[in-house]
Amino acid sequence: MKNAFYAQSGGVTAVINASASGVIETARKYPNKIGKVYAGENGIIGALTENLIDTSLESDADIAALNHTPSGGFGSCRYKMKSLEANKVEYERLIEVFKAHNIGYFFYNGGGDSADTCLKVSQLSESMGYPIQAIHIPKTVDNDLPVTDNCPGFGSVAKYIAVSTMEASFDVASMAATSTKIFVLEVMGRHAGWIAAAGGLVDSSIPVVILFPEIDFDEKSFLAKVDKNVKEYGYCTIVVSEGTKWPDGRFLAEQGTRDDFGHAQLGGAAPVVANIIKKSLGYKFHWAVADYLQRAARHLASNSDVEQAYALGEAAVEMALDGKNSIMPAIIRTSNNPYKWEIGCGELKDIANVEKMMPSNYISEDGFSITDECREYLLPLIEGENYPPYINGLPDYVVLKKSKVDKKLPPFEL
Amino acid sequence: MKNAFYAQSGGVTAVINASASGVIETARKYPNKIGKVYAGENGIIGALTENLIDTSLESDADIAALNHTPSGGFGSCRYKMKSLEANKVEYERLIEVFKAHNIGYFFYNGGGDSADTCLKVSQLSESMGYPIQAIHIPKTVDNDLPVTDNCPGFGSVAKYIAVSTMEASFDVASMAATSTKIFVLEVMGRHAGWIAAAGGLVDSSIPVVILFPEIDFDEKSFLAKVDKNVKEYGYCTIVVSEGTKWPDGRFLAEQGTRDDFGHAQLGGAAPVVANIIKKSLGYKFHWAVADYLQRAARHLASNSDVEQAYALGEAAVEMALDGKNSIMPAIIRTSNNPYKWEIGCGELKDIANVEKMMPSNYISEDGFSITDECREYLLPLIEGENYPPYINGLPDYVVLKKSKVDKKLPPFEL
Numbered sequence: 067m068k069n070a071f072y073a074q075s076g077g078v079t080a081v082i083n084a085s086a087s088g089v090i091e092t093a094r095k096y097p098n099k100i101g102k103v104y105a106g107e108n109g110i111i112g113a114l115t116e117n118l119i120d121t122s123l124e125s126d127a128d129i130a131a132l133n134h135t136p137s138g139g140f141g142s143c144r145y146k147m148k149s150l151e152a153n154k155v156e157y158e159r160l161i162e163v164f165k166a167h168n169i170g171y172f173f174y175n176g177g178g179d180s181a182d183t184c185l186k187v188s189q190l191s192e193s194m195g196y197p198i199q200a201i202h203i204p205k206t207v208d209n210d211l212p213v214t215d216n217c218p219g220f221g222s223v224a225k226y227i228a229v230s231t232m233e234a235s236f237d238v239a240s241m242a243a244t245s246t247k248i249f250v251l252e253v254m255g256r257h258a259g260w261i262a263a264a265g266g267l268v269d270s271s272i273p274v275v276i277l278f279p280e281i282d283f284d285e286k287s288f289l290a291k292v293d294k295n296v297k298e299y300g301y302c303t304i305v306v307s308e309g310t311k312w313p314d315g316r317f318l319a320e321q322g323t324r325d326d327f328g329h330a331q332l333g334g335a336a337p338v339v340a341n342i343i344k345k346s347l348g349y350k351f352h353w354a355v356a357d358y359l360q361r362a363a364r365h366l367a368s369n370s371d372v373e374q375a376y377a378l379g380e381a382a383v384e385m386a387l388d389g390k391n392s393i394m395p396a397i398i399r400t401s402n403n404p405y406k407w408e409i410g411c412g413e414l415k416d417i418a419n420v421e422k423m424m425p426s427n428y429i430s431e432d433g434f435s436i437t438d439e440c441r442e443y444l445l446p447l448i449e450g451e452n453y454p455p456y457i458n459g460l461p462d463y464v465v466l467k468k469s470k471v472d473k474k475l476p477p478f479e480l
Numbered sequence: 481m482k483n484a485f486y487a488q489s490g491g492v493t494a495v496i497n498a499s500a501s502g503v504i505e506t507a508r509k510y511p512n513k514i515g516k517v518y519a520g521e522n523g524i525i526g527a528l529t530e531n532l533i534d535t536s537l538e539s540d541a542d543i544a545a546l547n548h549t550p551s552g553g554f555g556s557c558r559y560k561m562k563s564l565e566a567n568k569v570e571y572e573r574l575i576e577v578f579k580a581h582n583i584g585y586f587f588y589n590g591g592g593d594s595a596d597t598c599l600k601v602s603q604l605s606e607s608m609g610y611p612i613q614a615i616h617i618p619k620t621v622d623n624d625l626p627v628t629d630n631c632p633g634f635g636s637v638a639k640y641i642a643v644s645t646m647e648a649s650f651d652v653a654s655m656a657a658t659s660t661k662i663f664v665l666e667v668m669g670r671h672a673g674w675i676a677a678a679g680g681l682v683d684s685s686i687p688v689v690i691l692f693p694e695i696d697f698d699e700k701s702f703l704a705k706v707d708k709n710v711k712e713y714g715y716c717t718i719v720v721s722e723g724t725k726w727p728d729g730r731f732l733a734e735q736g737t738r739d740d741f742g743h744a745q746l747g748g749a750a751p752v753v754a755n756i757i758k759k760s761l762g763y764k765f766h767w768a769v770a771d772y773l774q775r776a777a778r779h780l781a782s783n784s785d786v787e788q789a790y791a792l793g794e795a796a797v798e799m800a801l802d803g804k805n806s807i808m809p810a811i812i813r814t815s816n817n818p819y820k821w822e823i824g825c826g827e828l829k830d831i832a833n834v835e836k837m838m839p840s841n842y843i844s845e846d847g848f849s850i851t852d853e854c855r856e857y858l859l860p861l862i863e864g865e866n867y868p869p870y871i872n873g874l875p876d877y878v879v880l881k882k883s884k885v886d887k888k889l890p891p892f893e894l
Contacts, residue, residue: 136650137653137654140654141655143658144659228873230773233551233772234772236776237772238772239551241491241557243555244557244558354770356768358647358663359768362647362651365643445872448873450870459642460643460646460681465685
């Protein structure tokens with residue numbers, strides 16, 4: 067009987083722990099088929115450095131509480147495995163650690179990069195004579211994985227952005243006669259406008275202009291649109307993606323620094339946009355940058371999202387016990403109204419390193435709003451509320467014990 | 481039988497409409513004692529320009545729905561009445577409008593400035609031979625009114641900031657091993673650190689450094705504290721008030737622009753603090769500016785706050801019918817554990833233009849945290865959840881009809 071390994075990868079979300087809960091609770095239902103579930107401390111780095119957390123030492127109540135706790139309960143990391151050619155030793159180390167701890171199932175909970183790692187581990191383990199069933203569990207607020215209808219984590223961010231846009235717009239609407247007329251909210255989404263699109267879910271009586279990363283920023287038509295809204299509604303709300311670019315390709319928000327993956331580090335598109343409006347139109351503004359608040363906001367999670375995140379973790383274990391390998395359980399939408407979905411299954415070779423962009427018919431012709439097709443797609447994803455329990459006014463989020471498994475191998479330098 | 485006038489003043493909150501609901505529902509209980517309740521469109525400007533909303537044309541359901549709707553349902557304004565000497569004509573106009581519409585009760589829902597206006601209207605109306613009972617209903621996220629234990633609007637912002645600080649800290653904690661180690665959240669509160677203090681309500685296992693407007697920013701000791709936290713906990717969360725200042729008196733966030741009251745317009749303390757840390761300590765950071773999201777977040781309102789806001793509106797009408805004048809219903813705390821409160825009453829002369837600061841024993845000796853006394857004061861104010869109803873994933877906030885009363889007077893230039 068083999069043990070399992072579970073790790074969280076990349077930026078965490080409000081519901082990635084719900085997937086963890088789904089994996090661990092489901093594994094606990096099959097004590098004769100699956101051994102212990104070990105979790106990587108801080109993601110895949112925990113496997114490479116043999117820092118494994120023994121989840122069997124966590125209580126049932128704490129594993130259940132993961133379902134309502136945001137962030138990565140076992141720690142996550144931004145650590146992209148190099149290519150197999152460039153650093154085969156890292157992949158081999160992974161498989162050695164798995165072998166040393168009798169791990170036969172690899173559940174990797176992340177986005178496109180981790181789907182790729184998952185695929186390589188499956189392939190290499192076979193060629194090394196220690197075959198591991200590698201199952202990817204989708205997670206990303208960016209909603210950019212193929213095959214699955216949507217990605218856990220996204221629905222809750224979308225709900226947060228839609229509700230926040232609505233609430234701030236109500237605020238500005240009631241002050242606009244004598245005070246602030248412009249509110250700018252900056253949201254995540256470096257390459258795709260999925261999150262920004264959620265700002266368009268508010269009632270059409272609220273004038274929202276969206277700046278998508280897919281559409282070059284056209285200052286003139288943007289200012290005309292904002293001015294028209296202020297004249298017609300008395301105010302205007304702008305939802306700007308951190309990934310919005312000038313026609314020359316520079317980010318509005320570019321700060322000149324880069325992260326460990328070489329991506330430009332962003333932040334501050336909102337004040338840039340607000341000041342452009344102030345300078346040209348003279349309107350008083352306020353701006354907000356939601357940053358981590360949006361992806362950590364478990365207090366406002368979408369019920370669809372929580373349920374799907376859990377179900378995908380559950381399905382991952384069931385698929386593993388069915389003998390599946392190199393796959394990812396996925397959300398398949400079967401009906402919009404009423405919203406219905408089921409769990410399907412995709413091949414990792416079709417998922418790894420493929421980025422799903424917003425369909426072009428989801429953005430209005432003028433580039434500043436979402437279309438009815440987009441609304442029809444997004445609305446079910448923010449459906450339902452799923453509140454955490456509270457104690458003394460604050461959410462009762464769990465912090466796990468994270469007891470380590472004894473090491474069996476020599477240290478490994480990252 | 482006299483009619484009543486109700487107006488919302490200054491920055492709106494998540495619960496000011498709950499006070500409106502309390503006023504209108506209570507007035508509707510006394511159809512033989514009080515006539516119609518007229519509301520000022522966009523606050524006191526609605527009275528000056530005779531733009532009165534007839535609240536009797538709003539349905540019971542809509543008035544009840546105000547209880548769960550953020551923002552100013554009738555519109556608010558930032559319009560400070562000048563001194564009686566400088567602009568007596570404005571005060572006289574107010575009283576003429578009240579007289580023309582047989583208004584005998586003036587309910588003014590706002591902060592220190594509006595308490596002052598309320599007092600002057602009461603005094604002047606008497607001297608003009610048309611005595612009006614002026615009752616102030618407290619409202620301000622800044623929590624800076626005297627006499628009352630706390631101000632409606634503050635508890636919900638405090639809850640939002642405490643929950644957001646907790647959620648973002650969980651997020652950063654799970655990523656800190658390889659990624660972001662510093663999270664900076666900028667919060668409102670220009671003169672007093674009440675809102676920033678709410679960041680200190682999270683569990684003591686979370687390393688939070690607070691920058692209060694009351695404490696000059698000491699870069700050296702701040703960096704030492706942040707670095708100590710990162711070394712001990714792996715990360716550090718900073719909650720910075722928009723009103724935090726350098727020792728020379730400049731705001732960290734100063735943008736060089738001023739609002740209509742001549743106050744410096746702020747924004748952007750968070751990126752300043754984040755970059756100071758990056759430059760000196762080299763840690764990767766993220767920052768957020770909550771801005772209007774914090775005061776509009778009815779989705780996360782404190783139940784204490786909603787109940788108190790309603791109760792103060794209710795009490796205002798009952799006090800008026802008791803013949804009271806020039807007063808403000810206030811929250812009197814009678815017990816901390818369990819939290820108990822009752823409605824008391826303050827004299828406007830003791831309230832107008834008096835700003836209540838944080839007691840110095842609420843800030844820790846090093847200036848970066850709150851004390852147990854502060855925690856004991858704040859915790860009851862974020863107690864309980866009070867969720868709005870949702871439809872299709874979004875809160876079901878009400879937009880009123882706002883039907884106007886026919887004008888009876890010549891126009892008036894502001």
